[in-house]
Amino acid sequence: MAFEWPVRIYWEDTDAGGIVFYANYLKFFERARTEWLRSLDLGQQRLRELTGGMFVVTDARLRYLRPARLDDELIVTASLQGSGRASMTIEQQALLKPQQMNSGSQPTVLCEASIRIGWVDGASMRPARIPDPVLQRLSPP
Amino acid sequence: MAFEWPVRIYWEDTDAGGIVFYANYLKFFERARTEWLRSLDLGQQRLRELTGGMFVVTDARLRYLRPARLDDELIVTASLQGSGRASMTIEQQALLKPQQMNSGSQPTVLCEASIRIGWVDGASMRPARIPDPVLQRLSPP
Amino acid sequence: MAFEWPVRIYWEDTDAGGIVFYANYLKFFERARTEWLRSLDLGQQRLRELTGGMFVVTDARLRYLRPARLDDELIVTASLQGSGRASMTIEQQALLKPQQMNSGSQPTVLCEASIRIGWVDGASMRPARIPDPVLQRLSPP
């Protein structure tokens, strides 16, 4: 089951087209991944202090289906699709929360993404193996 | 008493100095004002549809006292200081939430702002009188 | 030959990792596409006033190869790969400008993107056919 994180649309997120500026979905997806990692006790500031390394995005694929607008409430998901020794791939969706919470209404998919994350040494920015304790939290036995 | 809104610091908010990029406090203050207005049933998208007008910032004063960092939790306040027929002034603070919620620890003030908001016609962007129903919600008798 | 546009890295573009925040490459690519369109006399504000429609991004694929840092000078390219009646695909690169302009040094590729753009009606946001005069400027005979 996917991790879910609520995101509200503010003025800062919109553009003169009257809709959310498409680059900002990468921010929403990042927030959801950050909170998913935090829920696994993998806070990134502390990770960096403990290990000297950090996650960076190496590939992103985004598909924009419908626009979000000012004041909309989104649900942003994050779901681990696979992880290796040095990277992992996360599938994500930005969904428009239905206005009324009756059983019939389904959330509308606004944007879908596949994000590949690598681990790098924080000083050199060179790719490195994800530390074992991090890997274990990501892939429970 | 001031309205309060929580804000978490993500990668998108920081800069290469390792701290929150100072322009982004204006975003945090905007989110708190938006939620304060929403708590008064003054959602801005709906306001514009109903009245054809909108609030715009006409003056901003910011004082930066201490930096926020990745993963920090802030409390952002909004407090109406005065309102006229065409504008209002809101005092705001960004506070660092104490890590432990024991009685002794006080939140640290990171940034203080005084924001003046005017009402404009959405098409012409010309200043206009705040509609009466809006004004009444802002200044309860 | 690809259209080229210079982009300088400022504080606003960086994050606490000390490098350019990856979502911001979408902004750099957008600037280069906008200037490419402008060079074809397809300014977007005027396009919308004349036709009621606008371009929106429907798909984006990004590959991050090397980080950019504060004060770096980039060259961002845009190259039309194909266009149909309702969309077009643009290949883009963000290159690090060599510090010295001697013949031997090649620009380093920092980020590559493939961006698909669709035409929509500005009011309904529904997909529509790219107006003929726009299409003719994009694909000269």
Added chain:
Amino acid sequence: MAFEWPVRIYWEDTDAGGIVFYANYLKFFERARTEWLRSLDLGQQRLRELTGGMFVVTDARLRYLRPARLDDELIVTASLQGSGRASMTIEQQALLKPQQMNSGSQPTVLCEASIRIGWVDGASMRPARIPDPVLQRLSPP
């Protein structure tokens, strides 16, 4: 005479009000200050490497007079008003560049700012004295 830097308005700068999002003027002012410092041979990335310190904004006052829109060309100015041992104040304007460059048209002031900058140690973020070589470049004899 004030230092001048051109800024073009892109989609990323606008919001759903159809105008430039007011927080973004802080970015435009920062770009102009950065280029002004660079013109004095005070590149900030190199400054930090050489001295371990950096400039940070401690106070900002902004007055919004008229909105800018997509595709507008601005001229952003920076003018040193005073500098002490640990801080300096810079007056800035964002001007709308007249469409036609005939002698009669004056640029329209869109936004005015007074920005106070302090010098801090990059590791501790504590205020410190501006290094003498930096101060000498800022205030020529």
